[in-house]
Amino acid sequence: MNAQSAPSTAFSSEEAQLRWRRQVRLVSRLKRGNAVALSVLWLITVLVTVIFVAIVLNLVWTGLPALLNPSFYGTSDAGIAPELFNTFYILILTELFLFPISLGAAIYLVEYARQGLLTTAIHFAAETLAGVPSIVLGMFGFLVFSSDLHLSFSRLAGALTLLCLNFPIGLRLYEDALGTVPRELREGSLALGATKWRTIRTVVLPSALPGIVTGLILTAGKIIGEAAALLFTMGLFNPANVFTLDPTIASDTLTTRLYYLKGAGAGTTSLTSAQETLVAAGIAAILILLLLLINIAARSIGRVIQRRLTAA
């Protein structure tokens, strides 16, 4: 489209010609602006995607030598067997508190509570707690669990601190899960004469199971990745024998071990600096792979349960 093809026969005056030309210019300017903006957006998105992918690939690649080395999985200073055990121990111990409590709170908010001052207060408390920096919660755990409750540096103190930290996240995930259950199911059960609790137990919770399992897995990811809140509550060191179920002993996890190797304790371990970096790279790779696994699991397990439930 250009000025020559203008319908100049009808409006042959100079003014109409001028107006036409101005409009053509405007349209081409808009088109150019549009094209530039869209390509900038493309560029930004590709940049962000490339950064994320590069980080994952870099972590796995630099960790690969450690991952392929059998002594990496041993109990020596260069091995991470104790940390792996501790990480899963603390994961299970925390979920023992976190899962029932945050699911219970979600049940209260979704099933029992009427919209009002109390639910607003609880939601505000959840948002505020979610915004508290994890290092501050770690100091709180140090003060309350480690000092005042005399748990000192222990797995129990760490698990209780992680409960405080992940409570709001768990609550939101389980609230979402319960919220997907249609009203009609509840009403049908209540109309058949079931009590409220029986309705929740036999109708609501089974229907919300996919969402609940997804929530459980996602909170597990948060627990495995946390480190700052554990510095002051669980310590950075292991006792002689870590492979026990004793919740009163201090211990480190994969994350705090990584922090110790490259941060707080760099150069003070029995390893050389290069070995420290190698073990740390291995731990970082394991953490990122665990996280990938957890996200894939959270997606697929929920779907599998859904299919089982609806097909049955």
Place this chain on the structure above:
Amino acid sequence: MQYSQRARLFDQIARTGVFLCAMLLIVIILAVIGFISSKAFNVFFEHGGANFKTFFTVDNWDPTGENDPTGNGIPSFGAFGLILGSIVITVVSVLIVIPLAFGTAIFFTEISPRWLASFLKPLIEIFTGVPSVVIGFLGLTVLVPLLGRLVTPFAASWGILPATAGYGWGAAILVLVIMILPTTLSISIDAFRAVPNEVREASLALGSTRWQMMRKAIIPAASTGLGTAVVLGMARAIGETLAVEMVLGGSSLPKNLFSLSVFFQPNVNITAKIAEDFLETSGVSQDAYWTLAFVLLVISFIFICISRYLANRSAY
């Protein structure tokens, strides 16, 4: 009869149980605020403690007095440098994150081909939960040497030590960008998604190009949600600890504050200082760290209040 009585009893027990679970949340947050604020002001009233005014205005953080130049071990509580560090790295990293997050989010909801969206979505979710030590490790092994090499030619003229060049605010800012981008991005995506399709259709029907539609209709409509995204990103940035601690590598504010070189030499912020030194202190000097924790708590509380205010104002 007996059955229904028992059922009612169970119902009552369950109701009370889940109510207590929900109440525990309020108890925890009140306990966090109560315990930390009860310790926050001790340092200003104790013998050998701090002065309220100099705590926030003087840059000399030495609560144990081990670096006292007179050698008498007189402690000094000037947290200005730490607070400045936290503010600078938070603000600059958020300024970098804003165009990246908004651009990617609007691309994601308005333009993206499906294959790219379905690739990007899980990637964002994974990075929302990425452990901060992992990013810190990456910053330490990749970013710090890179920035160090970058500034080596200027090291002499800027007066920074080549051995520690690369540590500092610059690396901390980049690490924070990686840490808060996924959070900000996913909240921004939610904000753009919440804009109803009618807004897009109306704008396009009036003859606007796609970019005009985004700029003049969708971004204004999503603005409160975008504000929430930024504020929650800042809340995360100010409290981020270990990733930042690993790349800051300093013990005090550098001397030449008003030059570009300040970003490339070892530096400080609040959270890193707490992580490094909190356990090695006791008594009055430990109370100073509770004051720092209280400062962080207040800042994050303000951010949460702002985000709540924005969410309540949201049109969609």
